[in-house]
Amino acid sequence: MKSVTKAYRPISWPMKGSGGDTGSWRSHRPVVDTKKCSKCQLCWVYCPEAVIDRHEITIDYRYCKGCGVCAKECPTGAISMEKEE
Amino acid sequence: MKEARVIMDTGAHAAALAVKSARVDVVPGYPITPQSSIMEAVAAMVENGELDARFIPVEGEHSTLAAAVAAAAAGARVFTATSSNGLLYMHEVLHMAAGGRLPVVMCNVNRGIFAPWTLWADQQDSFAQRDTGWIQYHCSSNQEVFNTILQAFRVAEQINIPVMVNFDGFTISHCLMPLTLPPQEDIDRFLPPHKPEWRLDPAHPSSFSNVTNAAEYAPFRQMLSSDIMASIPLVKQAAQEYKDITGMWDGDTIDAYRLEDAEVVAFAVNSMAAELRLSIDILREQGIKAGLLRLRLYLPFPADDIVSALPQNAQVMVLDRNYNFGHPGGILAAELKSVLFGRRSDITVKNRVMGIGGVDLTRRYMAAEIRAMMDE
Numbered sequence: 129m130k131s132v133t134k135a136y137r138p139i140s141w142p143m144k145g146s147g148g149d150t151g152s153w154r155s156h157r158p159v160v161d162t163k164k165c166s167k168c169q170l171c172w173v174y175c176p177e178a179v180i181d182r183h184e185i186t187i188d189y190r191y192c193k194g195c196g197v198c199a200k201e202c203p204t205g206a207i208s209m210e211k212e213e
Numbered sequence: 214m215k216e217a218r219v220i221m222d223t224g225a226h227a228a229a230l231a232v233k234s235a236r237v238d239v240v241p242g243y244p245i246t247p248q249s250s251i252m253e254a255v256a257a258m259v260e261n262g263e264l265d266a267r268f269i270p271v272e273g274e275h276s277t278l279a280a281a282v283a284a285a286a287a288g289a290r291v292f293t294a295t296s297s298n299g300l301l302y303m304h305e306v307l308h309m310a311a312g313g314r315l316p317v318v319m320c321n322v323n324r325g326i327f328a329p330w331t332l333w334a335d336q337q338d339s340f341a342q343r344d345t346g347w348i349q350y351h352c353s354s355n356q357e358v359f360n361t362i363l364q365a366f367r368v369a370e371q372i373n374i375p376v377m378v379n380f381d382g383f384t385i386s387h388c389l390m391p392l393t394l395p396p397q398e399d400i401d402r403f404l405p406p407h408k409p410e411w412r413l414d415p416a417h418p419s420s421f422s423n424v425t426n427a428a429e430y431a432p433f434r435q436m437l438s439s440d441i442m443a444s445i446p447l448v449k450q451a452a453q454e455y456k457d458i459t460g461m462w463d464g465d466t467i468d469a470y471r472l473e474d475a476e477v478v479a480f481a482v483n484s485m486a487a488e489l490r491l492s493i494d495i496l497r498e499q500g501i502k503a504g505l506l507r508l509r510l511y512l513p514f515p516a517d518d519i520v521s522a523l524p525q526n527a528q529v530m531v532l533d534r535n536y537n538f539g540h541p542g543g544i545l546a547a548e549l550k551s552v553l554f555g556r557r558s559d560i561t562v563k564n565r566v567m568g569i570g571g572v573d574l575t576r577r578y579m580a581a582e583i584r585a586m587m588d589e
Binding site for chain 2: 137138139140
């Protein structure tokens with residue numbers, strides 16, 4: 129048996145950006161000073177958007193909303209919040 | 214080659230046997246008279262290992278159909294059954310099953326709607342679900358219930374639209390009639406395993422029925438509308454191939470009796486249409502050229518088949534077992550007039566409401582009613 133018409137179902141597939149580019153909401157961006165960073169991973173633990181790479185300690189700015197939790201929690205002061213242009 | 218088996222069975226148990234023959238995977242169920250006999254029988258089949266399916270007892274009909282929708286979205290072949298107020302309670306989820314394009318098959322055992330309470334048959338419950346996007350069959354015998362459930366799964370899975378199989382409470386659901394059971398290998402040939410082209414699958418994540426914008430929503434609705442209409446040839450094909458395999462025939466979209474030369478045509482659904490054959494014989498004996506056009510497929514309404522089946526200049530007596538509140542008479546009469554308008558100006562349509570809430574419809578009573586309508 130074969131469908132005579134293609135089923136037109138309301139299905140969506142997960143893909144990068146399908147939830148919107150939430151990074152555009154940011155007023156301040158977190159910037160990591162790699163010299164001060166001890167790679168303790170606390171920023172990765174606290175980030176509510178899961179945009180910090182655990183090992184490289186890099187930030188995915190496409191989705192970082194700039195909440196500043198990582199800068200607040202960083203024990204070595206390696207993350208600063210810089211105003212977006 | 215195995216032979217068909219003939220047993221005596223009720224309509225409700227015939228439905229359960231069809232569910233077993235269809236090798237259904239999931240059956241959510243909640244009891245309501247007169248449907249409960251179906252679910253009791255299916256639950257027993259699952260319990261004693263006759264049917265390899267998951268039976269899900271739930272807390273109400275809204276949840277019954279929600280479970281059916283979820284199971285169908287996960288790729289299962291799903292059956293459930295309800296009646297009357299249970300069907301009304303499902304109303305919201307009926308829309309979800311149709312809009313979600315999920316091939317659920319459900320029996321609705323026709324029963325009047327409250328208030329006041331009644332347990333007996335009329336078609337107010339199923340006809341009230343007209344605009345939910347379901348295909349609707351209406352059956353006139355225990356055998357037709359069995360046959361139609363199998364045809365319903367086939368049509369539903371071909372076009373991804375849910376199908377409701379309706380038949381009268383007690384008159385069909387609880388009365389014994391001879392029932393022919395085709396060999397399982399024939400049924401398997403008619404209804405191969407369900408292989409959906411999409412299903413909810415954790416290994417390939419997708420999300421179902423997200424919020425849409427107008428540009429996305431409108432095409433979904435348009436496609437549902439046109440695909441329901443496109444199911445008519447599939448309904449005919451299913452009936453024909455079922456006949457080729459099992460030798461049994463209940464009509465396809467319509468079922469005609471002594472119609473060719475008829476000047477007076479009775480138009481009805483369900484068990485009263487079976488009794489009407491006898492009324493037609495009575496009228497013929499009285500010298501009246503009477504015939505019957507039984508509507509088997511209520512939705513999509515088979516306009517072309519009705520328009521071409523009605524003999525020239527016929528008086529059509531629509532016998533409605535339901536009310537079309539806000540209009541005089543019943544729902545079938547309004548539907549019939551709408552398809553005849555502009556196409557068959559030779560036809561006269563007359564209408565009576567009868568049999569509400571199980572009022573007995575005998576062959577003599579209906580013959581007399583038709584006779585009286587001729588003089589109106």
